[in-house]
Amino acid sequence: MSHHSQLKFAKAGPFISGLFPLRIEGRSANTRGMLTMSAQTLMRADWIAACGFHSMGDSEVLAEVLNRIERAHERVQSESGIRPVLLLDLDSTLYEVGPRTHHILLEWSETAQAREFYKVREALLKAESSHVGYSIGDTFGAIGLDVNDELVLQAQHEVKLFWADRFFSNEYLKHDHAYPGAASFTQKAHELGAEVIYLTGRDEPRMGDGTRENLVRDLFPWNTPRTHLLMKPRAELPDLEHKVNAQTYIRSRGGLIASFENEPPNVVALSQIFPEAMHVFVETVFSDHPALPQDGLYRIQGFQG
Numbered sequence: 548m549s550h551h552s553q554l555k556f557a558k559a560g561p562f563i564s565g566l567f568p569l570r571i572e573g574r575s576a577n578t579r580g581m582l583t584m585s586a587q588t589l590m591r592a593d594w595i596a597a598c599g600f601h602s603m604g605d606s607e608v609l610a611e612v613l614n615r616i617e618r619a620h621e622r623v624q625s626e627s628g629i630r631p632v633l634l635l636d637l638d639s640t641l642y643e644v645g646p647r648t649h650h651i652l653l654e655w656s657e658t659a660q661a662r663e664f665y666k667v668r669e670a671l672l673k674a675e676s677s678h679v680g681y682s683i684g685d686t687f688g689a690i691g692l693d694v695n696d697e698l699v700l701q702a703q704h705e706v707k708l709f710w711a712d713r714f715f716s717n718e719y720l721k722h723d724h725a726y727p728g729a730a731s732f733t734q735k736a737h738e739l740g741a742e743v744i745y746l747t748g749r750d751e752p753r754m755g756d757g758t759r760e761n762l763v764r765d766l767f768p769w770n771t772p773r774t775h776l777l778m779k780p781r782a783e784l785p786d787l788e789h790k791v792n793a794q795t796y797i798r799s800r801g802g803l804i805a806s807f808e809n810e811p812p813n814v815v816a817l818s819q820i821f822p823e824a825m826h827v828f829v830e831t832v833f834s835d836h837p838a839l840p841q842d843g844l845y846r847i848q849g850f851q852g
């Protein structure tokens with residue numbers, strides 16, 4: 548690690564305790580002296596501020612990953628190394644899921660129930676995919692709904708139930724978009740010799756078929772040697788547990804070169820399990836999952852480099 552990121556890490560020390568879930572409110576108020584932003588935003592921004600990221604641009608990070616895969620592959624060819632492995636999360640890492648939620652919100656707007664919530668319905672009908680946040684509450688806020696209003700809160704509760712019944716299903720996965728450049732980056736890594744492992748919190752029973760169909764549709768390496776999809780065997784298994792459990796399979800395929808993830812707790816867990824690899828935090832949608840700060844991570848905004 549560079550001296551620079553050590554400094555950044557030390558400077559951010561006082562933030563660390565506040566990142567434990569039970570202290571979020573107090574810490575937000577104390578360190579900022581005000582609560583003008585939502586707790587989620589502060590948590591995520593503070594986690595980012597407290598981490599020691601390598602100061603590299605997106606294209607540099609992506610090039611470095613490909614470079615390391617290529618070099619590892621060369622060592623395999625000369626029989627002095629193990630196969631390079633690339634680990635990729637799906638939702639909000641390779642795939643933009645906003646359009647999936649957006650479609651569900653529009654469907655709800657067409658229900659008889661939505662007519663009981665005129666203001667909410669009108670706002671949702673005007674919403675765009677780019678307004679979709681990490682949670683339904685975030686999205687409601689982004690389209691100008693007053694989330695302290697009783698009726699809005701009631702609608703939010705109903706929408707959330709409607710959304711949860713549909714979001715985690717094969718049928719609605721078709722609305723997802725691959726982020727620009729994500730498939731071509733993965734193709735390049737695969738061509739350079741990487742074992743490509745998609746490690747996702749999606750579960751096989753509800754989302755297996757749709758996930759595989761999208762990988763084919765969006766031209767990600769699939770149905771070809773050295774590609775793997777690790778889904779949760781059942782919905783109830785927590786994502787983090789599933790991702791931590793995957794380490795045995797990952798090691799059985801070779802040596803991990805890099806992981807890509809948008810959820811701070813997952814990035815941190817993977818970086819602790821595989822300290823020798825590059826761990827890339829993909830900065831897409833806001834997550835409200837708190838995590839401990841971690842030094843030595845990489846960070847990109849997207850795959851276009």
Ligand SMILES: [Mg+2]
Pocket residue numbers: 636637638639640808809810
């Ligand atoms: Mg994700």
